[in-house]
Structure formats: structure tokens, C-alpha cells
Amino acid sequence: MLGTQFRTGSPIWIDLGSPDTATAAAFYGAVFGWEFASAGPETGGYGFFQKGGATVAALGPLTEPGARSAWTTYFRADDARATARAVAAAGGAVRVAPVSLGESTFAQLTDPQGTQFAVLQSAQGLQRASEDDTLVWVELHVRDPQAAIAFYRGLFGWRAQEMQAPGMTYQVLSIGEGDQQEGSFGGVAPLQDGGQDARWVPYFAVADADTIVAAVGDNGGTVLMPAANVPGVGRIAWLADPAQAVFAVLRPDPRQM
Template identity: 60%
Template sequence: MLTTDFPLGSPCWIDLGSPDIPATAAFYGRVFGWTFQEVPETGGYGFLQLDGRTVGALGHLDGGARSAWTTYFRTADVDATVKAAEQSGATVRVPPMDVMQEGRFAALTDPQGAEFAVWQAGNTVGLDAVSEDNTLVWSELHTRDQDGGFSFYHGLFGWRVENFEPSPGMNYRVISTAEGDQQQTSFGGIAPTMQPEQPSA
């Protein structure tokens, strides 16, 4: 289960790029009761909050780009993680950079084509609330290559895996952080894509 302790390798932040921030904020406000608090001098980036606690973030996306959520995984050293990811076949979309005093991040695309980001904590460790109603509770990777997907992230974060079959013929993999009780630290899964042409995400 996700907790706000955010052990290394766990999801610690999510954000969404949108070409229309007010419309997107209004949509999630209706669905989850989230409010949007813009951060000054960030070009429109701001926090999605529930009862005053940050549960995600929202930023501007240039027209024509596909709007999508990005999951950030906590690391002790962004630069070392990026180097290891590149050596394992990942592509760097945004090189390591500081976010004021809050932390350091980079954005990557894994060898299967799924986009993700990594976060090294400064003043901000992660979200204020998870595993509650209307907050982040689970993260999944959908990929045509489950073995390759797990191998890549295991190399970066030491993830552990437990296989099970939720329905006949479907192999689902529950993932956990490297340390702690494996079931208690599970936070997501790796599932096969539903269609052969479906991109990893």
C-alpha cells in the first residue's frame, strides 16, 4: 500500500499536462472535489488539492501534444538513476534539473515506450495524501513485454514482483518496493496491453 513515507522506488508524485488548465481543473474538481492552486512564476503549473492537501499537480501542455498523467518514482540520486536508465535502454526527455529547493527531477521514456519521471527529495518528499478516497492508490504499467518491463525497473529501483492470475490466461504482476514487507509495500502492477498495437503506458 502506498504511504506518504514514500520509500525509495515508490510513486511519490503525479502530474498532468493539459492544453487547457482551467477546463481540466474544473473537470477533476467535479469528479474528485479537487481544487487547483497555481504556483507563482511557474508558467501555470500548480497543485491539485483535496481539503488543503496536495494530491497531484497540473501544468501547461503545448497544443498538439497528448495529455497524459506522469508518475514520479522516488530515488536517492536522480543523476545516477538517469545514467543507469540510459544504460538500460531508456531515453531522457528532460535531463536532471533542480526544482528550486523542493527537489531534483528528470523525465524519461522506458525501453518499452512508457513515460515516467524520477524525483530526488529536497523540501518536498512527495504528495500530502495517498491511499485515501479521491487520491492516488495504485500505479500500473501496461506493456507488451512484461518480463522486459519488470527487468528494467527492477534494475533501477530493486522492485520485487509477485505473479498471479486474476483470470484464466492473464498474467498480472504485483510490484513492491525493494525494502519492507512485500505485500505491505505493494503499490502497483505490470499488466499486458489489451491490444497488440496498444503502446506501453
Template identity: 50%
Template sequence: MLTTQYVSGAPNWIDLGSPDVEASASFYRGVFGWDFQSGGPEAGGYGFFQKNGQTVAALGPLTEEGSDSSWIVYFHTPDADATAKAVEQAGGTVRAAPFDVFEHGRMAQFTDPAGARFAVWQSYSMKGLDLVTEPGSLGWVELYVPAPDAVRPFYTSVFGWRIEDKPFGDGNHYTMVSPAEGKGDDASMAGIVPLQGGTPHWLPYFEVADCDAAVSKAQELGGAVTMPAVDAEGVGRFAALTDPYGARFAVITSVAG
């Protein structure tokens, strides 16, 4: 499970690039009850989504010409420059070379060999998200690619992840990801899923108290359902959505455990 005790290779930040920051802030405020706190003029429109004063995500304007609105998942690294070299050596692409973000940390953005975008965050004064796995915060992430087995060597080379197939449902399996420092099933923090259509991507799951109510609210505010709510034994009830600008995300009401 995700925690805020960030270890190397674990998700520690997430942000949304939007063509309309104000409208996106309003949408997610309605769905999750988030407040948006601007980073000020020097941040170029970038700011922070907060739940009860704790940062749960971030939002900023699209900065790449021709890019689509999307959520980007960041993974903790102790050395962004070393990670950038590892990405290139493993066959990935550096989309944004490592750079410092004021005194907060150092970041870089990449594309894996399958075409899915992700980023890394090397913390200085800001370690990462303040809250995870609670309602209104990030609870899980999944990678959707056409050939999951083909990307395993890339991510194990870059982050040292442990990637294992676990039994799931009737004769099926689910590909589970854990950071190198994690031990046991409780350390799992991501999944890898075969892509059935569309472009490869990382999908964030946000925890909610009521999955169906969150889906209904998202639709009311202009979002769309890409996968209706379903139950998974031992996991919870979840659904996949897009916001009004096409950014993919999911909501989940996890079983108590």
C-alpha cells in the first residue's frame, strides 16, 4: 500500500496538466472536496490541491505544445540525474531533463519504451504528498501498456522494482509492483495491466468514501465514465473516468483491511 514514508521507487507526487486550471480546480473540488492553493506568480500558474490543509495532488497549465491534459505520476528518487541516465540506458526517453524546483526538490520527466509518461521527484524541503490512501487522496497507481512483460526489464533497471504475478479472481493473475526496499504484500504500490485500446499511460486511483457517489458527481460536472463501477473481492469497488478535458483517473472505495 502507499505510504508517506517514501522509499526509492515509490509514488511520492502527482500532478495534472490542464488547458484551464480554474475549471479543472472546480471539477476536482466538486468530486473530491479539494481546495486549490496557487503557488503564486513565480510558480507560473502551478498550485496544490489540498484536503483539510494537507497536499494530495497538484495542478498546473499544460506546458508542452500539442500535449493533452493528463495526470502524471512521480516516483521518489534519491538522485534525479542518475535516474535520467538509467532511463536512457534502459531504452526510455528523457522528456524534461533534471532541474531544481526552487528549494523544494529536483524533478525530471520521462517516457517509458511503451510510450507511457511518468516523472521522478528528488526531495529537498518538500518530501512529497502529505496524505495518501485516505478518502480524497491517492490510493494506487496502474500502468496500462500493450505488452506488460515487455516493460518489466525497463522499470526493474530504472527503479529496482520487484514485479510479481499474483493470483487474482478465477484463474487470472494481477501484476503487482513493489519498491526494492519494500517487503511482503503490504509493500505493493502499483499494478501493470494489459492495455485494450488507447495510448499507454499511468492511471491514478483516488480513494473515496462512496465510489458510486463519486462517479455520479464526476458525470454531473462534465466527466465521463470509461469503465463502470465494479466490485473486486478483497480489493473494493472502483471505476475509471475522464475529467472534462480528457485526463484519465479512477476512483476506488477500498475494503477495510
């Protein structure tokens, strides 16, 4: 289960790049009850989404030319600079070269299938996860799941376990040490036809997926997939915020917790 005891390859941070941070902060405040706290004037508008005083995500303005609003998942790296070099050597791209901020170093990267992600070399990360209104799962959608698994296994040592899902074969990802089920944090699914881009999709745990779907519609967002039950998983909905950044929500099946 995704937690806050970060090991190599764990999701450690997540942030939203938005063309209108004020609107984004208001939207996620209305949907999840998050409060936005600025990181200071020197950060160019970057800041933290907090729930009960704990950081659960972050928000900042778009900084890359031509970038579209999107959530970015950061994975913990033992050496961010070495990981960036490995991505380039494996056919991916380094969009933002490693940057050091205090005792932390991050880099913005793209895998060989065009999926954007990031790495963070740090002992600190999200302060809450796998509880209501916090990150609970990350899901990779790509044309070639097996090639993607091989790429990320080379970076982080991830393991993958196949499971059958409605209409597809789904791969459950876990970090490369310890109990595989306990260390699971995400999955890989084949990209569906229809012109979708390869991407990592964050799932946020919620107490009531239908209530969240209604709140998204009431606050200028878009319902991409209405809430539906997935056997053995829970109740899921796919959504987009007013700037069309995609995310999902999950009311976990209590039998799986």
C-alpha cells in the first residue's frame, strides 16, 4: 500500500502544473477540502495542498514551453542525477535536468513511450497517503505495458504481478523489496484507442466517489468516467479539473484494505 515510508521507487511527491493556480486551488479546495499554502514569493507561485495541516500534494504554474496542465508523479531516487542519465541512456528524455534545493534533488523526465514523470532524491515527501482525500495509487497508461515495466524495473527495481481486469490484463506494481502486496503502489494498463496520451494518472482515496463526482461537475471540472464499481478494487471515477488535468478517485473496497 502506498505510504509515507519512502523507499527506492516509491511515489514520494505529486504536484499539479496549472495555467491558473488560483482557480486550481479553489477547485481542489471545493472537491477535497484542501487548503493551499504558498511556499513563498521566491518560488514563483509554487505551494502546498494541505489537509489537516499535512501536505498531501503541491501546485505551481506551468514552466515548460507548450506544457499542458497535468499532475506529475515523483518517484524516490537514491541518486537523481544517475537516474536522469539512465533515463536518457534507455531512450527517454530529461526535460528538466537535476536541480538541487537544499538537501533534495529533483529531475523532470520522460520515458521512452512519451510518459512524463519525475524523480526526487529526498528523505522527505508527502505527509499523508492512502487515507481519505490523499494519494492512494498511481496508474500508468501506455501502448506497450511490458516495455514500460522493463524500463521502470531498470530504474527502480519494481516488480509487476499480472491480474485480470474487465477487458484487459492489468499489471500491479510494487517496490523491489519486502512483501509484494504490502509494497504495491500502482499499476500499468494498456492505453485504450481514441487518441489518449500515455500518462501517469493519480488516484485519490475518497469516502464517497459519487459525492466527489458531483463536486467536480459543480466546480467547473469534467467527468470523464462516472463512478463505477470495480470488483475487488472499489468504486472508481475518472475526472478532469477546469484546466483538463486528469485524475481519478477511488473509494477502496474495505475487504482489500
